[in-house]
Amino acid sequence: GEDVEQSLFLSVREGDSSVINCTYTDSSSTYLYWYKQEPGAGLQLLTYIFSNMDMKQDQRLTVLLNKKDKHLSLRIADTQTGDSAIYFCAASPGNTPLVFGKGTRLSVIA
Amino acid sequence: DADVTQTPRNRITKTGKRIMLECSQTKGHDRMYWYRQDPGLGLRLIYYSFDVKDINKGEISDGYSVSRQAQAKFSLSLESAIPNQTALYFCASQPGQGAEEQYFGPGTRLTVT
Numbered sequence: 231g232e233d234v235e236q237s238l239f240l241s242v243r244e245g246d247s248s249v250i251n252c253t254y255t256d257s258s259s260t261y262l263y264w265y266k267q268e269p270g271a272g273l274q275l276l277t278y279i280f281s282n283m284d285m286k287q288d289q290r291l292t293v294l295l296n297k298k299d300k301h302l303s304l305r306i307a308d309t310q311t312g313d314s315a316i317y318f319c320a321a322s323p324g325n326t327p328l329v330f331g332k333g334t335r336l337s338v339i340a
Numbered sequence: 341d342a343d344v345t346q347t348p349r350n351r352i353t354k355t356g357k358r359i360m361l362e363c364s365q366t367k368g369h370d371r372m373y374w375y376r377q378d379p380g381l382g383l384r385l386i387y388y389s390f391d392v393k394d395i396n397k398g399e400i401s402d403g404y405s406v407s408r409q410a411q412a413k414f415s416l417s418l419e420s421a422i423p424n425q426t427a428l429y430f431c432a433s434q435p436g437q438g439a440e441e442q443y444f445g446p447g448t449r450l451t452v453t
Contacts, residue, residue: 238380272344272430272444273383318382327373327398328442332382 232256232323236331243339248306250334252319257300259321263328264293264304267316276304276317306336314338343367344445346431352451353421361416361448363431371434372414373442374398374406376427383430389414421452 236252254262260281265273279286279293279302286293292305306313319331344365353359365372374386385398387406395406403425405417418425428449432442 270446272432272446273442274444275441278441327385327388330375330383332380 232259232321232329234319234321234329234331236317236319236334238332239335239337241337241339242309244309244311246309248304248309248313248336248338250304250306250317250319250336252302252304252331254300254302254319254321254329256321256323257297259323261322262293262295262302263320263322264291265318265320265330267318267333269315273318309336309338311338311340344431344433344443346429346445346448348448349446350449352453354453355422357421359418359421359450361418361429361431361450363414363416363445364412365414365431365433365443366412367433367435367443368411369433369435369443370411371436372408373432373434374404374414374416375430375432376400376425377430377447378427386416386429418450421450423452426450426452 233255242248263278264276266276267273279295290307294303316333316335318333320328347362370391373388375383384400386404388396389408407415428447430447431445434440434442
C-alpha cells in the first residue's frame with residue numbers, strides 16, 4: 231500500500247522561506263495534500279495538487295510535485311511565527327482513504 | 341458552529357472500562373473517519389465509513405469498534421480500554437473521493453490509567 235514519508239522537524243527564522251519535503255510510494259496517487267495542525271486543534275487543509283500538475287501557487291504557498299521521483303514539497307515564503315505548526319503530507323491512492331505522513335513540526339524563530 | 345464536533349473533548353478512564361467517543365457532522369457528508377494521533381507516529385486510520393451501510397477497518401482497528409448510526413453520526417468504542425490506547429483521537433468527514441477536503445473535528449484526548 232501507499233507509504234508517505236516526511237522529516238519530523240524543521241526550524242527556520244522569521245522572514246525566511248520554509249521548505250517541507252515529502253515522498254510517497256504509490257504512483258497511482260491522484261491527489262496529494264498538505265494539511266496544517268495548529269496546537270490543540272484538528273487538521274485543516276492548506277492546499278492540494280493533482281498528479282498531472284508540476285506546481286501550484288497560492289499566495290505564500292508553493293507546492294512542487296516531481297511525479298517521477300514521487301516527491302512533493304511545500305514552500306512557505308516569508309515564514310511568520312503564526313506558521314509554527316505540524317504540517318502533514320497526504321496521498322490519495324484511488325478510492326481509498328488518505329494516507330498521511332508522520333507530520334513535520336515547523337518551528338519559527340523570531 | 342463547528343462542522344465536525346467530537347464529545348467528550350477530554351476523557352480519563354481506567355483500564356478495562358468500555359468507553360465511547362462520539363462524532364457528529366453537519367455538512368451532509370457521506371464519508372467519515374476515525375484516526376488516532378500519537379507523537380512521532382502521525383495520524384493512523386482506525387475505521388472508516390463511505391456511507392451509512394458501509395464500515396471498513398483501517399490500519400489499527402484491533403481493540404476498537406464503530407457504529408454509523410446515521411449519515412451525520414459516527415461513534416468509536418473501546419470495548420476494554422488499555423493504557424496504550426492513550427492518544428488523541430480525531431474524527432473527520434468528507435463529501436466524496438477525489439480532491440474533496442477532509443474536515444477534522446477538534447479531537448478527543450483520551451487517557452487510560
